Amino acid sequence: MSMCAENISLHRSGFDLLRHVSMTVEAGKVTAIVGPNGAGKSSLLRVLTGEMQASKGRVLLNGRTLSQWPIIERAQLLAVLPQHTTLNFPFTANEVVGLGRIPHQTGSATDAEIVAQALKLVDAQYLQKRFYTQMSGGEKQRVQLARVLAQIWQPCPGEEQFLVLDEPTSAFDLAHQKLTLDIVRQLAARGVGVVMVLHDLNLAARCADNLVVFDGGLIAAQGSPEEILTEQLIQQVFGVKAIIDRHPTTHKPLVITE
Amino acid sequence: MTVGTVNISLADSLSAMSGALFGEPVAAQIHLILVEIRLPRILLAILVGAVLASTGAVMQGLFRNPLADPSLIGVSSGASVGASLMIVVAGGFVETGALMGLSLVAVGAFVGGFAATLLVYRLATSDIGTSVTTMLLAGIAIGALAGALNSLFSYFADNDMLRQISLWQMGNLSGANWPKVSMMALVAVLLFSAFPRDSRALNALLLGESEARHLGIDVQRVKRRLIILTALGVGLTVALAGMVGFVGLIVPHVVRLLIGPDHRWLIPASAVAGALLLVVADSLARIVLVPAELPTGILTALLGAPFFIALLLQQRREL
Numbered sequence: 001m002s003m004c005a006e007n008i009s010l011h012r013s014g015f016d017l018l019r020h021v022s023m024t025v026e027a028g029k030v031t032a033i034v035g036p037n038g039a040g041k042s043s044l045l046r047v048l049t050g051e052m053q054a055s056k057g058r059v060l061l062n063g064r065t066l067s068q069w070p071i072i073e074r075a076q077l078l079a080v081l082p083q084h085t086t087l088n089f090p091f092t093a094n095e096v097v098g099l100g101r102i103p104h105q106t107g108s109a110t111d112a113e114i115v116a117q118a119l120k121l122v123d124a125q126y127l128q129k130r131f132y133t134q135m136s137g138g139e140k141q142r143v144q145l146a147r148v149l150a151q152i153w154q155p156c157p158g159e160e161q162f163l164v165l166d167e168p169t170s171a172f173d174l175a176h177q178k179l180t181l182d183i184v185r186q187l188a189a190r191g192v193g194v195v196m197v198l199h200d201l202n203l204a205a206r207c208a209d210n211l212v213v214f215d216g217g218l219i220a221a222q223g224s225p226e227e228i229l230t231e232q233l234i235q236q237v238f239g240v241k242a243i244i245d246r247h248p249t250t251h252k253p254l255v256i257t258e
Numbered sequence: 259m260t261v262g263t264v265n266i267s268l269a270d271s272l273s274a275m276s277g278a279l280f281g282e283p284v285a286a287q288i289h290l291i292l293v294e295i296r297l298p299r300i301l302l303a304i305l306v307g308a309v310l311a312s313t314g315a316v317m318q319g320l321f322r323n324p325l326a327d328p329s330l331i332g333v334s335s336g337a338s339v340g341a342s343l344m345i346v347v348a349g350g351f352v353e354t355g356a357l358m359g360l361s362l363v364a365v366g367a368f369v370g371g372f373a374a375t376l377l378v379y380r381l382a383t384s385d386i387g388t389s390v391t392t393m394l395l396a397g398i399a400i401g402a403l404a405g406a407l408n409s410l411f412s413y414f415a416d417n418d419m420l421r422q423i424s425l426w427q428m429g430n431l432s433g434a435n436w437p438k439v440s441m442m443a444l445v446a447v448l449l450f451s452a453f454p455r456d457s458r459a460l461n462a463l464l465l466g467e468s469e470a471r472h473l474g475i476d477v478q479r480v481k482r483r484l485i486i487l488t489a490l491g492v493g494l495t496v497a498l499a500g501m502v503g504f505v506g507l508i509v510p511h512v513v514r515l516l517i518g519p520d521h522r523w524l525i526p527a528s529a530v531a532g533a534l535l536l537v538v539a540d541s542l543a544r545i546v547l548v549p550a551e552l553p554t555g556i557l558t559a560l561l562g563a564p565f566f567i568a569l570l571l572q573q574r575r576e577l
Contacts (some may be wrong), residue, residue, distance in 0.1 A: 071474050072474040082466070086466065089514070102462055175424075
């Protein structure tokens with residue numbers, strides 16, 4: 001089973017934000033979406049998660065269209081981390097992560113345990129009792145990440161789960177960028193299908209099984225990073241001269257810009 | 259029960275109350291004052307305070323704005339126009355005309371409040387859903403319109419009407435009687451049985467509407483339900499007790515500073531605090547100017563504002 005975008009087109013106020021986009025997020029795989037600003041990456045995520053209705057085409061989640069899923073059941077298998085979340089109320093980190101357990105009826109003891117583990121996983125244990133409104137940008141982003149992790153912490157019997165992340169590492173330092181990618185790989189190993197928008201091509205190349213390159217509302221290329229990352233593609237999509245090398249230890253493609 | 263223009267001691271009150279319960283004879287005047295005037299008044303203060311404060315907490319959550327207040331969605335302004343209209347148009351009847359124990363003014367206020375809320379809600383709802391931002395703006399616009407209409411009515415009103423309008427706008431619990439208390443109790447029971455169901459949804463909504471949707475919450479239905487309940491609750495309080503300001507804005511805010519923003523505790527705690535504030539304010543209103551009475555609305559603000567400022571100062575020192 002998978003999360004599947006079939007021939008999606010999206011028109012909004014006279015603009016074509018997406019044109020004939022088809023892609024599949026497979027369970028147990030990491031899919032990274034890259035592309036210049038305004039290329040349609042976030043629009044695609046919005047269509048994939050049902051926040052925007054596609055003008056044409058459809059989205060299938062485990063074989064059913066999004067609207068066919070009862071809203072609670074959908075929340076049990078699809079967690080979404082938006083680019084920005086504004087929360088102006090002084091919840092503690094524990095409370096924010098606890099919101100991720102709303103779709104589940106697992107009882108407060110289990111929920112508290114999951115919240116603690118999720119915070120530990122994102123290296124935010126020390127924030128447990130701190131107020132969200134008083135955290136730094138990176139701390140807030142980690143707490144939000146823990147919230148969506150808590151939402152799909154336990155496997156959903158009979159259904160594949162998916163995690164959608166919009167620029168999850170944008171506020172992170174080097175250590176937490178790596179930590180995030182490690183968490184994403186662990187989730188994929190557990191069978192979760194992960195799709196995320198990233199800006200750093202090297203992070204994407206290192207982490208993704210499937211790389212989707214957007215340009216002007218179209219998919220310019222998709223496939224494994226080794227196959228599709230070429231100097232020509234980067235020149236064409238980003239307008240930047242680059243050299244593609246191999247990472248000395250991981251042997252993944254390494255993009256070096258001039 | 260014991261405080262008021264006529265002094266009745268605690269012992270007398272207690273014996274009068276037990277007398278009323280068990281059918282023993284008590285002095286007619288004391289019985290009248292306690293059972294027909296003071297008891298309904300205190301109960302009405304409790305109910306009005308609880309409803310105003312809890313709907314305030316709900317609105318602040320729904321609008322994700324700690325400074326939102328039920329008046330923002332147009333209830334209070336609509337209600338005040340309805341009431342002023344009734345005072346001016348139906349002038350003479352207001353004194354005598356009673357409909358189910360409610361005066362025409364109250365009916366006008368209730369209808370006005372509900373109509374304004376519906377209008378604001380319609381303005382803010384499109385195919386995509388209800389936009390909270392548009393709703394706030396629409397509420398402000400309707401508020402301005404209502405202010406203008408109010409001024410217009412005041413301009414045409416004679417002295418007596420003018421005094422009635424301004425007294426009513428200050429909020430007053432002095433007209434309390436048993437029919438009013440039972441109506442208010444009915445609505446309060448409805449509200450407090452409905453709110454706990456949506457507490458977690460409100461918590462999720464603080465993250466944002468799409469985030470709440472991704473957490474499995476039917477945002478559109480929750481919003482509609484809470485807005486209708488609030489319009490009903492606040493509309494009725496305005497109808498029965500006039501414009502008791504401040505409670506809906508400040509009480510939830512203060513309670514949140516004390517116990518945090520979790521709506522599962524915030525809503526009931528706000529209700530209790532709102533009830534307390536209004537009972538204290540109303541008791542003071544009855545005694546500070548003996549033998550006259552102050553409008554309750556003035557005292558809620560006089561009591562609450564300094565408390566709120568003190569709390570802000572304390573918070574600032576802790577940071």
